[in-house]
Amino acid sequence: MQRISAAVLAFILLAGCASVISENVLREADQSVSFRDVLRDPERYRGRIVVLGGSIIKSIPKKNETWIEVLQQPLGGRLKPKNTDISEGRFIIKYRNYLDPGVYRQGRRITAAGEVAGREVLPLGEMQYSYPVLINRETHLWEEEPAYSSPQFMFGIGIGI
Amino acid sequence: MRRNRIFLMLICATFLCSCAPFSREIIRQSDEVLTVRDVQQSPEKYAGRMVLWGGSILETINQKSETVLRILKFDLDMQKKPARSDKPEGRFEIRYPGFLDPAIYESGRLVTVAGKIEGISTALLGEIKYGYPVVRAVEIRLWEKIDPARIPPYWYDPFWGPRPYWDRYPYHPFYW
Numbered sequence: 001m002q003r004i005s006a007a008v009l010a011f012i013l014l015a016g017c018a019s020v021i022s023e024n025v026l027r028e029a030d031q032s033v034s035f036r037d038v039l040r041d042p043e044r045y046r047g048r049i050v051v052l053g054g055s056i057i058k059s060i061p062k063k064n065e066t067w068i069e070v071l072q073q074p075l076g077g078r079l080k081p082k083n084t085d086i087s088e089g090r091f092i093i094k095y096r097n098y099l100d101p102g103v104y105r106q107g108r109r110i111t112a113a114g115e116v117a118g119r120e121v122l123p124l125g126e127m128q129y130s131y132p133v134l135i136n137r138e139t140h141l142w143e144e145e146p147a148y149s150s151p152q153f154m155f156g157i158g159i160g161i
Numbered sequence: 162m163r164r165n166r167i168f169l170m171l172i173c174a175t176f177l178c179s180c181a182p183f184s185r186e187i188i189r190q191s192d193e194v195l196t197v198r199d200v201q202q203s204p205e206k207y208a209g210r211m212v213l214w215g216g217s218i219l220e221t222i223n224q225k226s227e228t229v230l231r232i233l234k235f236d237l238d239m240q241k242k243p244a245r246s247d248k249p250e251g252r253f254e255i256r257y258p259g260f261l262d263p264a265i266y267e268s269g270r271l272v273t274v275a276g277k278i279e280g281i282s283t284a285l286l287g288e289i290k291y292g293y294p295v296v297r298a299v300e301i302r303l304w305e306k307i308d309p310a311r312i313p314p315y316w317y318d319p320f321w322g323p324r325p326y327w328d329r330y331p332y333h334p335f336y337w
Contacts, residue, residue, distance in 0.1 A: 061287035101287065102219050102233035103247050141247055 019079050020140035021051060025113045028137075035072050038116055039089045042132040045116045049137060052091060053081035053111035059101040066099040067092050067120075069131065070110060080142060081109045092120055092131040093139070109142040182302045183241060187275045188213060195278075197234055197251030200294035204281045212296060214253060215243035215273035221263035228261040229254055231284075231293065232272065242304055243271045254282050254293040257301060271304040 019026060029049045038045050038052075057069040072088050073081040093112050104110070114134030121130050191211040200207050216232040234250045235243040255274045266272070276296040283290050 059287065061289045061291075063289060066287070098289075100233065100249055100252070102217070102252070103249060 020111055021079060021113045021138050025049065025138045026051070029113055035088045035091070038132045039072075039091070042116055042119045046118060048116050049113060050116060050134065051075070051079060051111065051113045052134065053079065053109065054087065054091075055081065056104055056106055056108050056110055057090065058106060059099060059104040061098055061101065064096070066095045066097065066104075068095070068099070068104055068110070070112075073109075075111065079111045079140075081111060083109075083145075090129060090131055091134060093134045093136050095136045095139075104141065108144060110139060111142070112139040113137045182273070183213065183275055183300060187211070187300060188241075191275050193237060197253055197294055200253075200278055201251075201281065201292045204278075204294070207278045207294075208280060210278045211275065211299075212278060213237065213241060213273065213275050214296060215241065215271065216249065216253075217243065217245065218266055218268050218270050218272060219252065220268065221261065221266045223260065223263060226258070228257045228259065228266070230257070230261070230266060230272065232274075237273060241273050241302070243273060245271070252286075252291060252293055254295045255298050255301065256295055257298040261301075266303065270306055273302045273304070274298050275300045 021029075029051050030045075031051075033045055033048055033050050035050075035052055038050060052070070052072060053075050054070040054073040057071050060067045060069070070091055070093060072091055073084055074086060076082045093110075093114055094117070112134060114136045117133045117135045119130050119132055121128050123129075191213040193213045195207060195210065195212055214232075214234055215237050216234040218230055219233050220231040222229040222231070232253050232255060234253055235246055236250070238244050255272070255276065256279070274296055276298040279295040279297045281292040282295050283292050285291075
């Protein structure tokens with residue numbers, strides 16, 4: 001009996017902490033490479049798998065691919081980007097399919113495991129910004145958090161005319 | 162027993178009818194299954210077809226004689242209300258002959274439209290050209306937004322906290 005409850009407890013704990021990126025991909029990822037390293041010299045880390053996250057700045061559908069510009073934020077529990085102004089910079093995730101900018105919209109948080117693939121230099125205001133590029137391996141788009149605590153259960157009866 | 166069942170059916174029917182904001186006639190006429198892709202692939206084939214589509218507003222464009230709503234299309238629930246999702250089926254355009262105020266029809270709000278397919282309108286999206294199926298509106302339903310100020314307080318318990326429930330007992334006014 002005790003063993004079962006321990007197993008159940010362990011399961012709940014594990015499920016609660018489960019990472020949003022699958023274990024296979026995480027195993028490939030190089031945890032020793034920080035975003036700062038990649039930002040400074042993306043060429044040096046070309047081909048490595050890294051896990052990065054942040055909030056979406058812009059999604060750009062292109063012919064046969066989509067680019068998502070992300071403001072990097074440190075990852076917290078379950079690899080969720082923290083809601084903070086601390087950021088080391090920006091990066092781009094490239095996808096080989098169409099993603100709708102209405103879903104991958106500005107402000108939503110995203111965590112992605114991807115392969116470092118050099119850089120893209122794009123205008124930002126009046127300067128040129130050098131974005132490190134990831135080719136997507138696996139992505140998790142986080143639910144938006146409403147400003148208020150939304151009801152978890154709703155029950156209603158109504159008659160409309 | 163028999164009476165009971167009839168009564169139950171009656172209640173169900175009342176609920177089902179009263180929930181849908183569109184007339185039965187329109188619902189009967191319109192196609193809910195037709196997809197954005199179907200229309201994109203053969204717009205001529207589906208021109209004139211009545212559809213009942215819905216989604217969330219991406220953009221409201223006021224033109225001289227009409228209003229264009231660009232919509233991210235979601236599936237409809239039983240009430241014909243769009244169900245938000247991160248896997249939308251695509252985009253489409255509602256064209257409404259008249260003025261719809263963009264301060265009301267603002268980005269993010271849910272609408273359901275009954276209308277006729279009119280073809281494809283192409284617009285730039287990022288760096289691609291997206292073909293929006295055009296729906297000429299016959300009836301539009303704008304869904305109420307959930308106003309945080311109007312959520313009744315009984316939905317959250319002010320005594321809810323990080324402490325486990327057995328710890329809460331003596332401090333909680335309702336003793337549960």
